Amino acid sequence: MHPAFSVVFFTTATGAGYGLLALLGVLAGQGFVSPDFWLGLVSMGLALGLISAGLLSSAGHLGRPERAWRAFSQWRSSWLSREGVASVATFVPAGLFAVGWVFFGRTTGWVAVAGLLAAVGAVATVCTTGMIYASLKPIAQWHSRFTLPGYLIFSAMSGSVILNALLQGFAVGSKTMVAFSLLLTFFGWGWKLATWRHNDRLEIPTNANTATGLAGGTVRSLEWPHTEENYLLKEMGFRIARKHSAKLRRITQVLAFALPVLLLIAAFALPWPYAAVLSALATIAQFAGMLVERWLFFAEAKHTVTLYYGR
Structure with missing residues (x-):
C-alpha cells in the first residue's frame, strides 16, 4: 500500500x-499525578495537541476534504465513520477534564469521572482506528490477530x-513510572517482532487460480490490463525492495x-x-x-x- 505521510x-x-x-x-483521576497547574496545562495541551494535529493531517489524504463531515x-x-464519531465524542470529557484540572486545580470528584470517561473514549478511538485496517480482508498483513492489539500496545x-x-521534566517523576514505560517498550518491541515474523511467513490463500476457479494448472495472463502505472498500482500495488525493508526494520528497532x-x-539509575x-x-x-x-x-x-x- 502507498504510505502517504498524512496517514x-x-x-x-x-x-x-x-x-x-x-x-x-x-492516573491523575486516581491521585497518582499531582493536580499541578503547569503540569496539567502542558500535559493536556500536548495530548489534545497531538490528537488534533493527527486528525487534521488525516484530512490531507482525502480527495475532497470539505466533504469529510459526511463520513460521520x-x-x-x-x-472509519466510527473512528470519527469516537474521536469527536472523546473531546467532550477530555475538555471537561482539562478545565477541571487546569482552571479549578482539582482531579477528584466530577473531574475524575471526566478523566475516566476520556480514557475510555481514547481506548475506544484507538480500537476503531485499528479495526479500520484489521477489518480489510483483501490485505492479509492487516487482517490478522496482531493489528488491533498492536495499535493499543503502541498507543499505551x-x-x-x-x-x-513530562513528570521527569516537572521533577515529580518516579521510578515506578520509568519502569512502567520501560516494560511497555519491551512489550511493544516483542509484539512488533512477532508481527513481522507472522507476516514474513504468511501464505496468501488467494492466487490467480483460485480467483478464476481454474485450479487444474497455472493461470497466467496473455496480456496485462495496463501498460503503465495506474491509480490502483500506485496506491495498492506499492512495492518496497527487500533490502530497503530490512534496513528500515533495523532503524525502527533502534529508534522506537x-x-x-x-x-x-x-x-532509572540516574537522579x-x-x-x-x-x-x-x-520520547523524541x-x-x-x-x-x-x-x-x-x-x-x-x-x-x-x-x-x-500479475504481481
Missing part, C-alpha cells in the same frame, strides 16, 4: 496522544514514555525500541535532572521510530487486487 503521521500522533490522554485520565453518517457500517507505550518525560530502552534504563533529559530524548527517539514503523506498516502490506496485474 503515517495521523496514526503515529493520535496513537501517542490518545495513549497519553488515557494514562492522564486514569456511516457509523453503523464503517469503522508511546503515551507512557511521553508521560514519564532499543534506544528508548537504553535511555530509560539510564534514567534528576539527568533522568529528565534522558526521558525527553527517549521513539516518536521518530514509530513514524518509520508506521511507514513500513503501509509499505509492506499487499492488496490482492495486484493479482490482476
